[in-house]
Amino acid sequence: MQGGRMKGLRIALLMNLAPRKQGSLEDWILAFCREAARRDHQVDAWLREPMLPSFVSELKASGARLEKLVEFEESGLVPMTRRLGSYDVIHLNFISPRGPLAAAAYAAWPAQVLYTAHSDHVDVNEHVVRRSLRWAVNHATMFRVHSLAGVSEHVRIKEGRRFGIYPHRTRTIFNGVDTRRFHPRTRPQGGPVELITVANLVENKGVHHLLRALGRLRSPMVRLRVVGDGPAQQSLRALAVELGIQHQTEFLGLRNDVHELLSTSDICIQPALAEAFGLTIAEAMACGCAVVASRVGGIPELIEHGRNGLLVEPGDEVGLATALERLVNDPALRHQFGMASRQRACERFELSQTVRRHVDWCEEAVGLVPKPARFTSAPELPVQEALEPRASYQAGPRSL
Numbered sequence: 001m002q003g004g005r006m007k008g009l010r011i012a013l014l015m016n017l018a019p020r021k022q023g024s025l026e027d028w029i030l031a032f033c034r035e036a037a038r039r040d041h042q043v044d045a046w047l048r049e050p051m052l053p054s055f056v057s058e059l060k061a062s063g064a065r066l067e068k069l070v071e072f073e074e075s076g077l078v079p080m081t082r083r084l085g086s087y088d089v090i091h092l093n094f095i096s097p098r099g100p101l102a103a104a105a106y107a108a109w110p111a112q113v114l115y116t117a118h119s120d121h122v123d124v125n126e127h128v129v130r131r132s133l134r135w136a137v138n139h140a141t142m143f144r145v146h147s148l149a150g151v152s153e154h155v156r157i158k159e160g161r162r163f164g165i166y167p168h169r170t171r172t173i174f175n176g177v178d179t180r181r182f183h184p185r186t187r188p189q190g191g192p193v194e195l196i197t198v199a200n201l202v203e204n205k206g207v208h209h210l211l212r213a214l215g216r217l218r219s220p221m222v223r224l225r226v227v228g229d230g231p232a233q234q235s236l237r238a239l240a241v242e243l244g245i246q247h248q249t250e251f252l253g254l255r256n257d258v259h260e261l262l263s264t265s266d267i268c269i270q271p272a273l274a275e276a277f278g279l280t281i282a283e284a285m286a287c288g289c290a291v292v293a294s295r296v297g298g299i300p301e302l303i304e305h306g307r308n309g310l311l312v313e314p315g316d317e318v319g320l321a322t323a324l325e326r327l328v329n330d331p332a333l334r335h336q337f338g339m340a341s342r343q344r345a346c347e348r349f350e351l352s353q354t355v356r357r358h359v360d361w362c363e364e365a366v367g368l369v370p371k372p373a374r375f376t377s378a379p380e381l382p383v384q385e386a387l388e389p390r391a392s393y394q395a396g397p398r399s400l
Contacts, residue, residue, distance in 0.1 A: 008040040011362055012087040012111075014101055016069065016094035018048035019055045022256040024279055026055050027178045031355040033064035039359060044087075046072050052256070069101075077104055084108035089362045094118055097141050097163070106144040112365040115142065116173075116358075117150045117159040120276040120297040139164035146365045149173045149358075151277040152298025173361070174301075175279045176354030177286045179346050184288030184338070185263040192223040193328045196265040196289075198258055198280040199272070201230030206271035206294065206314065208232070208239055213271075213320035215243035222328055224249045225265070227258060262287040266334055267327050273314045275299050282349045285309075285341035290334040292323045302349075308340035 013033075019026040033043045043064040051066075059066055072080060077100055084090055085108040093116045095101050105113050142148065147169045150156025156172045159165075187194075195214075199205040207226060214224055226236065226249065233251065240249045255261065258280075262268060268284035268291050275297040282302055284291055291309035293299050303309040310327070312319035327334050363369045 007368070008042060009036075009088040009362060009366065009368070010086065011036060011041055011043045012084055012090045012105075013043055013045040013064075014069070014090065014092050014095055014105070015045065015047055016096075016101075019051050021052060021254055021258075022054070023178075023181065023258050024283070025175075026052070027181070027351060028176055028355065030055070030058050030062060031176070031178070031351050032358055033059060033062040035352075035355045035359045036362075037063040039363075041359070041362070073100060077107075080104035081107040084111060087111045088366050089114060091358070091362065092116065098137075109144075112146045113144055114361060114365055115145045115148045117148060117155050118276055120155060120158070120274045135164075138162055145169075147171065147361070149361065151175050152301050154298040154301065155276045171361070173357045174349050174354055175277045175282060176351035177279070177282045177345055177349045178351045179286045179349075182259045182283045182286035182345075183263065184342060185260075187264055187266065193221050193267065194265040195222055195224040195267050195269060195324070196227065196261060196284075197224070197269045197271070198227040198262070198283075199230075199270070201226075201228050201232040201236060203232060204273045205230075205232075206273045207236055209315055209317050209320060210269055210271045211236065211239050211243060211245065211249070213317045213324060214245050214248070216317060216321040217324055217328075219325070219328060220248075222248060222324075225261060226251045227253075227255050227261060229254045258283065259287065262289055265289055267292060267324065269320075269324070270294065270299065271314070271320060272296060272299070278302055282345055286345040286349070288338035288342045290327050290337040291341060292320065292327065302344070304344075308337050308344055310337075 015029065017025060019029065029045065033045065036043045044067060045059065045064050046067040046069040048069050056066060081104045084104055088111060090105045090108060090111050090113045092102060092105060092113065097115065142163045142165060148159060148165055149171050150159055151174060153172050156170050160167065160170045197207060197210055199207055201207060237251060240246045262284050268281065268289040270278055270281050270291065270293040272294050273296065275294065277298040278293065281291055281293055281299065285302065291303055293303055293309060293311060294314040295311040296314045300311065303311055305311040310323040312323050360369065364371050
């Protein structure tokens with residue numbers, strides 16, 4: 001502090017993401033840069049291409065500087081390290097913890113390195129020797145990381161155990177939703193019940209289970225919109241034809257109007273087989289959609305079964321069809337779930353709150369502001385989601 005004024009930080013935001021559309025994580029990047037600028041911090045953002053032109057314009061208008069991640073990687077480890085060494089804070093997102101970018105960040109002393117865990121990492125089954133070796137390497141990986149944030153309590157606990165990080169060096173900061181963009185609208189009456197799923201079309205998003213559940217439902221009252229692209233798109237189209245539901249299923253590809261599509265949908269389905277948080281669920285909740293989702297990963301931190309949505313076991317096509325049938329046939333319950341979801345999204349996942357916590361985190365890392373008494377930035381969870389004891393973070397190879 002100088003004259004009562006906080007010294008501005010230089011923050012390097014490294015994100016292995018191509019901002020190809022509006023909404024979702026693109027909103028988070030822009031909001032983070034704006035909040036940092038409001039506090040007189042300078043953000044340089046390294047991102048993948050392609051980038052949506054309007055996103056690039058908004059990012060530059062925020063005062064942030066934009067860099068191409070691929071060109072940075074191609075410069076080599078030593079130049080990357082030198083460049084990152086000029087920053088106060090390096091904020092890593094979607095970056096492999098042992099890849100070249102992370103290595104450059106770790107070597108960039110004295111910058112403080114913050115690591116956000118966005119994925120529900122699954123360890124493979126290995127021989128005990130390999131598992132023990134991996135455990136040792138994992139625990140050494142984040143020696144230079146100041147602290148880790150999980151996008152859900154599930155991720156925070158799991159990644160804390162994986163890397164041997166004590167709880168006082170971890171926190172939970174949920175993904176955020178712009179509840180002004182994602183908000184309820186008047187839904188058309190008298191037409192089909194509009195179902196929607198928004199996902200990167202890869203196998204672990206479970207959209208094939210949704211299509212098979214819709215085939216089991218065989219209801220002429222519903223229409224499904226599949227939003228997103230990915231390597232499984234063609235096989236999913238073929239599966240819809242095979243199941244005879246192609247006339248009820250529309251594949252919309254990557255869209256910039258997801259907020260409008262969600263706000264005019266009745267039920268959002270997230271049939272993922274693994275999920276760290278479920279950002280599209282939070283967006284659907286903000287739009288007042290009833291939600292049916294898998295009971296997996298961080299999703300139960302968003303959806304309380306029977307209160308603001310329905311949860312089914314991952315891959316359970318019969319259970320998924322049953323849950324859909326219940327909501328399709330009960331408009332009052334859909335409305336009840338939608339209202340409860342909107343309230344929960346505004347209270348827990350509002351974008352402005354989550355980016356403030358991330359910028360707070362940057363300031364705490366360099367000692368500009370004191371650390372909070374609680375190291376998790378998430379609200380209290382039900383008993384079954386409570387924090388695990390410290391011992392579980394340091395339990396050795398068997399805990400993996």
